[in-house]
Amino acid sequence: MNKTFYTIILVTLLSSCLDLDPLLFNPNTDITEYLLDDFEREEDEELDTYAVADSLTTLFTMDVGENNEKIHAIYIGNISNIATDTVILYLHGNSGHMDYYWPRAKLLANIGRQHKYGVLMIDYRGYGLSDGLPSEANLYEDSRAAAQWLLDQGLTSDRFLIYGFSLGGAPTLELTANGAPIAPTKIMLESPFASAEVMVQDGSGLALPGSFFINLQIDNAEEVKKVTQPLYWLHGELDDFVAMETHGLVVYESHQGDYKEAHRIPKANHSDVPKVMGYETYLESLQAFMLR
């Protein structure tokens, strides 16, 4: 019986090697609860000064997909004020789960002043405590559910912004380009990748088609062409994972809207743009974009 069971498991797992799509996703599910400030991460005392009130931090779940799978979310701000507040939906990157991005969400909650803007962050399916498996379709559906939740709380388009970091740029653009439950008035992209095809071509040095690698259709450089909302783009010039020239710059240049601004950050890598930029400078820059 045991031998049969292991054989089935092994065959199932190894047969899935035929499809490499899950490789693009790098979630961490080794947690039993979200620890937020208590989560062990690289110390950054300066970042600790950007706090949020415990009383204005709400962890909750929402049901997504046909099977009503649960995804976890954190709202920073007063949920009962969403009908009048301006809210940023923060769509995080590929690694880990919300605990990894908690300091980033807190930073956004300090734009202008503490709790001037509400911030919603979600763990996509397969990330952290969220049910299910990560996939391109789930990435979009979960982000769409987050936008729907904000709409249900009374948010309107003119007070809605989306901030996508790295992989989070894909749902940011998909929602904005193809119709979210509530359309954002502006979008912000930090270190976005252009497409999976560029990843393959960067790695090989050859003009190989993306289909040599995966089925994924994520193509931010194409999606952004449909976006008319103002775009704020920032990218580290020394990004050694998602190269600025071949990825972020291509996305930025493909944007056809009336207004966009670029922030190339010297000496910054993929994940440290706000730190290298200086947190105050970063927040002031975002504030200026949001208020313009």
Place this chain on the structure above:
Amino acid sequence: MLQQVLYICKIVKYIYTLLASAIITTSACTSQKIVKPLEKGQQQVSANLGGPLIGFGGLTIPVPLTSVNYARGITDSLTIHGSLQTTSLIYKTIQLDAGATYGILQPKGWKPGLSVSGSLNVLTDMREGNARLYPQLDANLYWEYGSDNFMYLGSTNWIELVGTKAHEQTQEKRILSGIQFGNTWVTPKWSFTAESKWLAPTRSSLYSVVDYKSYSLAGEPRGAVGIYFGIARRF
């Protein structure tokens, strides 16, 4: 039992990661097929394992690319050969090559032999049916020692025929070059080869999505260094 299943899942995730690196690096990162032409009528079947060195789980390891090859001596100077990249089949991409190696100079004492090879690499995926054709030109100097052993030093060059990359970006560098050195130990029926190749030594790999381990020039890592092992049986 749950622990064992989780352990298997972790292993499969590692395999996934290796394969992801493999697909990105596989195309031009193969070892030399024939350096020293076979004798007329001689046939050879070989298998190769190895690839570029990458950072993986805190270690530096070669991407485990594999291929099977066939070669036949048409004359004492001309050998035709063909290969199938077996690793790429796992992720639904077929990579085949066919070509010929010609011996221009025979080795004499300390003077090396010289061979040149021309091949055509064909890649096509089983998802969308996209295909690419890459001509390849190689040249190798080789020195014989002992009974039939030889060491070699040479250059490999893949030619990119497509001038436009994704999102209408220009493919500026149309030749992907590499330099290789290796050694082949020969027995009456079998031979064993170890080779190292420095692929794209002039290109910066600082901003590459793959964590290539390579030599640095002017403070930047350049290209990718690979190691390969081969075993061949002659008939």
